[in-house]
Amino acid sequence: MPSEPRPRHILVTGSTRGIGRAVAAAFVAAGDTVTVHGRSPDSAERCRAELGAADAIAADVADPEALATALAAAAERCGPIDVLVNNAGGAETAPLSRTDVDQLRRMMALNLEPMLVAMRAVVPAMKERGHGRIVTVASTAGLKGYAYVGAYCAAKHAAVGLTRALAAELAATGITVNAVCPGYTDTDLVSGSIDKLQEKTGRDRESLLETFTRTNPMGRLIRPDEVAAAVLWLASAGASAVTGQAIAVAGGEL
Numbered sequence: 001m002p003s004e005p006r007p008r009h010i011l012v013t014g015s016t017r018g019i020g021r022a023v024a025a026a027f028v029a030a031g032d033t034v035t036v037h038g039r040s041p042d043s044a045e046r047c048r049a050e051l052g053a054a055d056a057i058a059a060d061v062a063d064p065e066a067l068a069t070a071l072a073a074a075a076e077r078c079g080p081i082d083v084l085v086n087n088a089g090g091a092e093t094a095p096l097s098r099t100d101v102d103q104l105r106r107m108m109a110l111n112l113e114p115m116l117v118a119m120r121a122v123v124p125a126m127k128e129r130g131h132g133r134i135v136t137v138a139s140t141a142g143l144k145g146y147a148y149v150g151a152y153c154a155a156k157h158a159a160v161g162l163t164r165a166l167a168a169e170l171a172a173t174g175i176t177v178n179a180v181c182p183g184y185t186d187t188d189l190v191s192g193s194i195d196k197l198q199e200k201t202g203r204d205r206e207s208l209l210e211t212f213t214r215t216n217p218m219g220r221l222i223r224p225d226e227v228a229a230a231v232l233w234l235a236s237a238g239a240s241a242v243t244g245q246a247i248a249v250a251g252g253e254l
Helices: 018-029 041-051 064-078 101-111 113-129 150-173 188-201 205-213 224-234
Strands: 009-012 033-038 055-058 083-086 132-137 175-182 246-249
Touching: 009 018, 009 064, 018 033, 018 041, 018 083, 018 132, 018 224, 033 041, 033 064, 041 055, 055 064, 064 113, 083 113, 101 113, 101 150, 113 132, 113 150, 113 175, 132 150, 132 224, 150 175, 150 246, 175 224, 188 205, 224 246
Parallel strands: 009 033, 009 083, 033 055, 083 132, 132 175, 175 246
Antiparallel strands: none
16 A cells, blocks of 8 residues: 655744744644754753654854754654755844954854855755745845845845746756745844944834834835745645746835
């Protein structure tokens, strides 16, 4: 008798908090086999236990060898990766006068290079099976410019460009490659940014929050679960003809 099809194996980078955690939790709730990822073994294992995920890996995504090794270990333990969600990333702020080549390289190493490493790790097995989904959590900063985050915007624009290029290259293989581009989202990263601005400027928290929400016509931060819903759709059978897209989840900002 033919064996029962195995649950999909989903791997989400940067899944210990924020959007990545919401994405991982949504896939767990959908019944998929989920591998979570964190920078440290402790944070990754804690996330796995809290979400009820199948496995956890730890690696600094800015270390290509460590990331590739961790991805290989996940595939060995839980089977080939069917859906890769490139979520890990981060931002630095600075005016042009303080934006140097080192900052640009840090932003590329954190937001762009791990995408390439992870894609190269999972695509061969996806090609063999004739099916796969790759979704990158980029940003509206990959679709427009924001003042004082030039290096971050450059890296996210590059992430969208890589998504579109690989979507075209892999279109005939059964692998789709897409990006979701959230606007300012209600995560600890945004909260931390407000804390820093409050300390630096002395302004009250409510007025500082307004600087983050005023670009959104809905007048609020995006919820992590709203981003997760877009990722789940792109990973679904219903999105099999959708590839090379950068979908803004931003309340009408774009």
